Amino acid sequence: MRRTVAEHQAAVAGLLRTGYHPAPPEVLALRDALGRALAEDVRAPVSLPPFDNSQMDGYAVHAADLPGAATLTVADPIPAGTVPPPLQPGTAAPIMTGAMLPDGAAAVVPIERADPDRFYSAADRADESVTVRLPGDVDAGQFVRRAGSDITAGDIALQAGTLLGAAQLGLLAACGADRVRVAPRFRVLLLSTGDEVTEPGSALPPGRIYDANTTLLEAALREAGADVTRHRLLGDDPAVLRQALAAITEGSTDLVLSTGGISQGAYEVVKQALAASRVEFSSVALQPGGPQAHGTISGVPFLGFPGNPVSAIVSFEMFLRPALHRITGVPAPRPVLEAVLAEGVDSPPAKHQVRRGVYRDGRVTLVGGPGSHLLHALAAANCLVHLPEGVASLASGSRVEVTLIGPVPTDPVAPAAPITGERAGSGGMDSAERTLP
Incomplete structure (x- = not known):
């Protein structure tokens, strides 16, 4: 099945929305609630200031x-x-x-x-x-x-779903709260497949590579507020994978996320293991990250990402992270900006290409090529550069949308570059994820 980026975004969001049955809220001390989402409205028990x-x-x-x-x-x-x-x-x-x-x-x-x-x-x-x-x-x-010039006793101080950062926690403390009721973390069971992958820290046999996907996605999920359980590495034996998936029961986790084994090769273990399941395997018009899988296993939502590390993280940023924001309020949407290309670029016109880049002072410089294995380039990037379907090439000075995924370097003496040339739009990026400054 072939899908556009927007169609697969909607499919993933729908899967998680219908399959998510959150646990009861938790009550946490303020010092432990950073980055969590409020489970209910909080009303100010006192006015701020409480007196003139x-x-x-x-x-x-x-x-x-x-x-x-x-x-x-x-x-x-x-x-x-x-x-x-x-x-x-x-x-x-x-x-x-x-x-x-x-x-x-x-x-x-x-x-x-x-x-x-x-x-x-x-x-x-x-x-x-x-x-x-x-x-x-x-x-x-x-x-x-004046008393109450900031907030009056009884007014809503923070609404349900608010992400608790330093300012929000400070407000709760000023209102006299030492604990707060927060939404439960979204639980993810994360597993990686492939006979070629080896645990970092062990000797690397010939013909094998270290497993980067588990660490990469676990970190991304934790940054997004999820609670992650790492499964041991799985090889390319469908029977072993089926045995691992058979242990999953409804209510034990909110999402099973796998990497690898969903493409067109001869040893696509996830495809083989789930051939008779309620999981669909799709080809999405995205580069990198074209092969995708989604469905349910024992009533639990399942997503399958490609095995190359950059493909996996692009899949996370394009599909899973926006869906998590919609259903849990965590994480906050990524900022999306318009930037000027510092160089020309080519892109397959039938796909939404996502390149890595460094955004600074209104301009973006591409880092590395379009390959899905270029982890060093990913580590140097602070943004994803979007070249949507229908765009075959863009000249230097063209305008593109970039999604910030890291800090932006600043140079107070450098003037901002003028925006000139043609502009590449979002090409199916969800408007709910577009956060303009």
Whole structure:
């Protein structure tokens, strides 16, 4: 069966959506909840700020003393963390940033606008009554943080499905929460096939290669918020693979993901082992990553990716990662930008080609060729470059869409390149995954 990229994206999303039966939510300490998704709305139990407080180090001024410049008696200072007595007319209280505003105070004058522009010491105040002269252009509310100006008690602080980053966890902590209810992790059983693969760390016999796929995909899945179980390496014996898959039961995992054994060779072990199953084997108009498999095993969703490492990670980025975002809210969508090609490129017009590149200052430079084995080039890239179906070649200076998969280097002195030339569109990339800055 032949599919477009968009058709297979929809097929994978539908498979996971119908086959996903999440476990109950978990309650985690905030320090353990980074990167997780909220299982329910969280309402603020207190207002933020919980009381009117000072935005500056300065003097709290009574409402009656705001009109015109005034020389006022200095009251007792108000440090943060204390409850001050009411402020009397004719007085100004030294107040520190974040300290509670006293009753009667209507504004804060920064210390640098006072005369003198320094706070009196305790010794100064002990010897005699001291005064301060304040300017006459002080408006009510100046440098006052009003209670509830950030959020009011009872309002929704964070909605269900929100990804918990540093800012979100900080908000929960500010609201007094030390624990939070989060959605369960998506569980993946990951296995790699092939008689030619050997575990890293062991001796490498002639004619064999080290298994990169398991580490590559496990890391990508964990970055995407999944809980991954690695299966031992499986060879090219269909009976051994069938035995491993027979141990899978509904509810034991949310997805079985395999690599290798789904192409057109004579020893395609996954194809052979699953010939009588509910798994479909497709040819997707994608390079690399054309061979794909999807279906169910014992009621559990199954995906089969090609065996070459770059094909496997491109398959993950194009199909599985977007589907995980849709059904679990984790991970966040990848940023998709428009960039200028630094060089010309050719692409098979009947396929959506995904090249690796380095994006910087609005331009993208291709890294390595289109081959599906070029792991060194993948490791050097920070983006995937999309050359959709119908595009046979693009000249240097043409515009393309790139998906950021790594950090972008910055050069503050380099000017941004002008965008000129023709533009290659997404060619079937799902708009839900397109996150423009």
